[in-house]
Amino acid sequence: MTDGGEGASGAPQTAGGPVRHVPVMLDEVLDCLNPVSGETIIDGTFGAGGYSAAILDRGADVIAIDRDPDAIAGGAALVGASGGKLALVAGEFAELDAIARSRGYDAVDGVVLDIGVSSMQLDEAERGFSFRHDGPLDMRMGQAGLSAADVVNHADQATLTRIFGLLGEERQAPRISGAIVKARAAGPIMRTGELARLIESTIGKRPGERIHPATRAFQGLRIFINGELEQLAEGLFAAERILKPGGRLVVVTFHSLEDRIVKRFFQDRAGKAAGSRHLPQTEAAVPVFDQPQRAAIAASEAEAAANPRARSAKLRWGVRTRAPARKGDTAIFKLPRLSMEQVKPRAQTR
Numbered sequence: 001m002t003d004g005g006e007g008a009s010g011a012p013q014t015a016g017g018p019v020r021h022v023p024v025m026l027d028e029v030l031d032c033l034n035p036v037s038g039e040t041i042i043d044g045t046f047g048a049g050g051y052s053a054a055i056l057d058r059g060a061d062v063i064a065i066d067r068d069p070d071a072i073a074g075g076a077a078l079v080g081a082s083g084g085k086l087a088l089v090a091g092e093f094a095e096l097d098a099i100a101r102s103r104g105y106d107a108v109d110g111v112v113l114d115i116g117v118s119s120m121q122l123d124e125a126e127r128g129f130s131f132r133h134d135g136p137l138d139m140r141m142g143q144a145g146l147s148a149a150d151v152v153n154h155a156d157q158a159t160l161t162r163i164f165g166l167l168g169e170e171r172q173a174p175r176i177s178g179a180i181v182k183a184r185a186a187g188p189i190m191r192t193g194e195l196a197r198l199i200e201s202t203i204g205k206r207p208g209e210r211i212h213p214a215t216r217a218f219q220g221l222r223i224f225i226n227g228e229l230e231q232l233a234e235g236l237f238a239a240e241r242i243l244k245p246g247g248r249l250v251v252v253t254f255h256s257l258e259d260r261i262v263k264r265f266f267q268d269r270a271g272k273a274a275g276s277r278h279l280p281q282t283e284a285a286v287p288v289f290d291q292p293q294r295a296a297i298a299a300s301e302a303e304a305a306a307n308p309r310a311r312s313a314k315l316r317w318g319v320r321t322r323a324p325a326r327k328g329d330t331a332i333f334k335l336p337r338l339s340m341e342q343v344k345p346r347a348q349t350r
């Protein structure tokens with residue numbers, strides 16, 4: 001399943017233009033996270049600050065993180081209004097434990113992650129995430145590292161096929177990468193609109209399909225550029241290390257690749273028999289999380305009707321036990337093997 005962002009017809013719109021990011025499953029997040037006065041919660045994906053503001057309203061302190069400088073700048077007013085209760089840090093949630101420790105916290109009461117892109121990132125053409133709004137082919141949340149144009153113009157055909165196929169779950173990946181390699185021989189592909197039109201003319205629209213033909217390929221590129229699956233995997237381990245006993249970990253995801261990682265994490269960490277074959281049996285057998293609800297929670301019908309992005313949302317959560325944190329081994333997630341190193345040398349010689 002693809003992300004609930006643009007593919008699901010984008011963020012809610014108003015007659016006056018795009019609105020700011022509407023927090024998804026906020027009531028359910030608050031029910032599971034249950035923040036109270038005196039507690040400290042890490043919001044690893046600040047975005048427009050919807051979750052952070054609601055947690056502050058409940059009286060808890062918040063350490064909020066975002067890798068996007070625009071999100072950090074946009075949060076200045078909320079930081080100012082919080083009276084010192086909100087710390088907003090530019091960084092990656094894969095390092096959320098180190099970020100909290102650097103601010104003097106050895107343990108926290110809750111961690112929440114709302115994975116993926118924000119409506120602001122999608123709506124701002126210049127950020128280059130969108131096939132609906134033509135802009136430079138960029139897609140970097142953190143605005144550092146290789147851009148989508150670097151990858152599209154320099155990755156070899158096999159790598160492009162894997163990006164679209166494994167990370168975009170696009171069945172027509174080989175046709176798309178073949179068309180890209182042919183088109184870029186005539187000149188680099190530098191705009192999102194150009195790439196979207198190329199994909200559309202190559203694979204067309206599947207009968208009865210509501211999403212744009214470029215949805216999956218764009219999703220794959222975005223996940224690759226931002227190392228999103230690796231960030232999620234490391235972020236879960238980081239949360240395990242920093243949560244105190246009784247601390248809550250709440251994760252909202254928007255497509256099956258992300259949800260599978262969170263599901264596997266809780267199976268490994270909360271499962272009675274599962275454990276990890278990479279660890280000694282005694283260590284693996286002790287659950288580091290309790291899972292009050294094993295099944296994923298979906299958005300209510302009312303929310304899904306009001307906000308297309310909520311339709312693909314899934315929430316999973318767990319409560320930290322007293323057991324010591326285990327070594328984080330990403331092998332448990334069986335992530336697709338795709339590395340920026342495969343693209344870098346070619347992109348750097350341009």
Ligand SMILES: C[S@@+](CC[C@H](N)C(=O)[O-])C[C@H]1O[C@@H](n2cnc3c(N)ncnc32)[C@H](O)[C@@H]1O
Pocket residue numbers: 021022023024044045046047048049050051052065066067068071091092093094114115116117118119141231232
């Ligand atoms: C879906 S939005 C979060 C929206 C937020 N919950 C709200 O209510 O406004 C996701 C945000 O997480 C940020 N983000 C994504 N991956 C990240 C990472 N690995 N580290 C830090 N921030 C990340 C994005 O830049 C984006 O601003």
